[in-house]
Amino acid sequence: MKFIHLADLHIGKTVKDFSMIDDQKYILDQVVETVKRENIDAVLISGDVYDRTVPPESAVHLFDDFIFNLSQIPTKVFVISGNHDSDERLNFGSRIFADKEIFFCTKYDGKLYKRTFKDEYGPVNFYLLPFVKASQVRHFHPEEQIDNYDQAVRTIIKNSDINPEERNIILSHQFVAGKTGVISLGGSESLATASVGLVEQIGYDCFDDFDYVALGHIHKAQRVGRDEVRYAGAPLKYHSDEVNDDKSMPIITLNKKGDLNIELRQLKPLHDMRRIKGTLKQLLAPENVQNPEDYIFVTLTDNDPVNDAMNIIRQTYPNTMQIRYENDHTKEIAMVDPSKLAEMRSFPELISDFYRQMYQTDISDEEMAIMNKIAGKVGIVNEAD
Ligand SMILES: [Mn+2]
Structure with missing residues (x-):
């Protein structure tokens, strides 16, 4: 049996006001083509x-x-649903789609969702575990100790009917480490x-009975603990x-128990x-x-700010998402430690600047006397000052 693992499609996402919908269509068409061409038996969307x-x-249309x-x-x-999905x-429509062998599980109902195919x-058992919070799981298993996500997922698995002699695949959308x-x-x-790394973190070993764990949630593709526990990204x-x-997409070939091959197919x-980085002149040189x-x-890297830089650059790179400067001025600013800046100035100087910023006028002698008095009381300045 051969299957493709996808996750975190985020259909409908915009990045810096650019809609990703055409890019997403392009990718999903590649998936369909691959499934057709290579006789893929199942597509897993985590x-x-x-x-x-x-x-x-x-997004719904796509x-x-x-x-x-x-x-x-x-x-x-x-x-399965992720934390971004409703x-x-x-x-x-999921009950109707099931007739077409399209299986959705979007809510944990007290029993781990399972479909078996031969x-x-x-048999190959597919388990679908949608994104769950500890509180949801606690609701179905009040007798269990569930204080965090790790205990929640272990409880779900413990209360299911996994046969470790058979081949088991699970889809899960959690923070697994x-x-x-x-x-x-x-x-x-x-x-x-x-919360990452604390209450949400789940140990990968809770999936020890599974031959492949198709994870979603983390957007960088990676294995977790062993090759078969994996974020597709x-x-x-x-x-x-994420530019680098x-x-x-992982394409998994599952043969007999213990014989599984994972290929990472470039998208x-x-x-x-x-x-890109350089002076405007360098970047626009044909x-x-x-x-x-x-x-x-x-x-x-120009030292002088470029007037209307976004429009100029977009004439060559129409999909420019952001421009920032890195030059002598920005380096100078980066070198100054703001906390040191405050140390070098007296309380009256700082408070005068702040007052001017807030009210666009200078602080009066009377107001300054009040501020000094308060500052003395709370111990910011010596009252004798
Ligand atoms: Mn995501």
Whole structure:
């Protein structure tokens, strides 16, 4: 059996006001072509189908096309919801789609969703675990100790009927970490970083009974703990921090139990996303201009600000997403430590500047006397000053 693992499609996403919809269509068409050409038996989509709980019409239209195109090929489709999806909306029509071997699981209902299919080596069990929070799982298993996401997922797995002798595949959309606990983020995940690594983190070993774990949530493709526990990553670069990431989709060939092969198939984007750096003159010199239609993050090194830089650059690179400067001035600013700046100035100087900023007028002697008195009381300045 052969299957493709996708995740974090974020259909309908905009990056710096650029709609990604044409880029997403281009990628999803590649998936359909691959499924057709290589007789792929199943497509696994591990959550964050959409970028928002209420996706724009163009996004719903594209996903509808994608699902329809897959339904015309003899392949199965498995979809779980991610934290960006609305479980109810993504669930629309799912009971009807199941007749076409398109299986959605968007809400954990107390029992791990399972579908079993047979190939020449016997049964293959597909388990679908949509994004869950600890509180949701606690609701169904009040007798269990569930204080964090790790305990929540372990409880779900413990309460299911996994037969480790058979071949088991699971789709999950969670923050799963390996032995070291280190996960490299893409940049476009919009995770609550304060909670990452604490309550949300799940140890990869809770999936030990699974032959392949198709993860979604983290946008940078990577294995977690072992090769078969894997984030597919978002299929496109959605953030300037992802310009150097390789975008691929795992194609998994599952033979008999214990015999599995993973190929990372490169995805070709409609537009690449990349950074360019130099003076305006260098960047616009015809010999330096390549693939001008790419999504571009520009770093200008000119010492003098360029008037109307965005319009000028967009005449050559129409999909310029952002311009920032890196020159002698910005370096100078970066070298000054703002906290030191404050240390070098007296309290009256700082408060006068602040007052001027707020009220566009100078502080009066009377007001300054009041501020000095308060500052003395709270111990910012010596009261004798
Ligand atoms: Mn995501």
